[in-house]
Amino acid sequence: MIKEASPEIDVASLLSDIAHTRCKRSYETLFTFVAPKLLSFTRKQMRDESLAMEVVQETMLKVWLKAHLYDQSKGAALTWIYSVARNVKFDLLRKTKHQQDWVQGDDLWPILHEERDPDALPPEFHSIVNNELENLINNLPAAQAEIVRMVCLQGASHQEVSDSLGVPLGTVKSRLRLALQKMKEALDE
Numbered sequence: 001m002i003k004e005a006s007p008e009i010d011v012a013s014l015l016s017d018i019a020h021t022r023c024k025r026s027y028e029t030l031f032t033f034v035a036p037k038l039l040s041f042t043r044k045q046m047r048d049e050s051l052a053m054e055v056v057q058e059t060m061l062k063v064w065l066k067a068h069l070y071d072q073s074k075g076a077a078l079t080w081i082y083s084v085a086r087n088v089k090f091d092l093l094r095k096t097k098h099q100q101d102w103v104q105g106d107d108l109w110p111i112l113h114e115e116r117d118p119d120a121l122p123p124e125f126h127s128i129v130n131n132e133l134e135n136l137i138n139n140l141p142a143a144q145a146e147i148v149r150m151v152c153l154q155g156a157s158h159q160e161v162s163d164s165l166g167v168p169l170g171t172v173k174s175r176l177r178l179a180l181q182k183m184k185e186a187l188d189e
Contacts, residue, residue, distance in 0.1 A: 009033050011077035012070075019067035031060055034078070038085050045089065055092055059085040136183045144179035151176055 009029070017026035035056055042052040062084050070080050137145050150156040150164070151172075158176070162169040 011081070012072050015063070015067045015070045015077050015080075018064060019070065027064055030063070034063075034081055035060060038081070041082070042085065042089065051092065051096070055085060055089050058088045058092065062088060136186055139186065140179050140182060144175045144182070147172055147175045148179045148183075 011030065011034070014026045014030040017023040018030065038056045038059060039052060042055045043049065046052045046055065059081070063081055066084070070077060074080075137148050140148065146165070147161055150161045151158065156164070158169060158172050162172045165172070
């Protein structure tokens with residue numbers, strides 16, 4: 001539950017002053033009182049200092065621009081500010097998730113100017129991965145393990161495996177899907 005401001009600070013009056021007279025002194029008082037609380041609250045939720053600070057900054061800007069939308073009859077002023085912060089947080093998370101899918105020029109730089117050596121990993125790494133993969137496959141039921149070896153390690157198509165084993169194509173796909181799911185679960189553990 002969000003408590004309303006202490007008696008000496010009337011958040012609702014400050015919002016009213018900001019909305020009706022664009023009072024910078026009221027905004028400064030409100031900012032000084034609310035911003036640290038918002039930052040603490042947002043840090044706990046986002047666990048990223050820069051995103052938390054961005055949420056606070058954007059929230060306080062929206063409070064300045066939209067103070068006229070606060071309706072005292074619908075709830076406490078501090079609760080309204082926290083709901084603005086929540087909406088800002090969601091917008092920011094949506095925006096950053098969308099931007100993660102973008103390809104940036106800096107991301108391409110090493111690809112364009114460096115040739116990648118496929119064997120650059122140390123040989124020990126390959127043996128560790130191969131051993132782990134073999135252990136995962138050996139823990140599968142025999143029918144599933146056989147299909148995984150044929151499809152994933154030998155590169156056979158689903159139809160080729162179906163023809164080779166004499167089982168329906170749907171069975172090959174089902175066994176492969178179940179096997180890969182079991183392997184994923186084993187890796188997650």
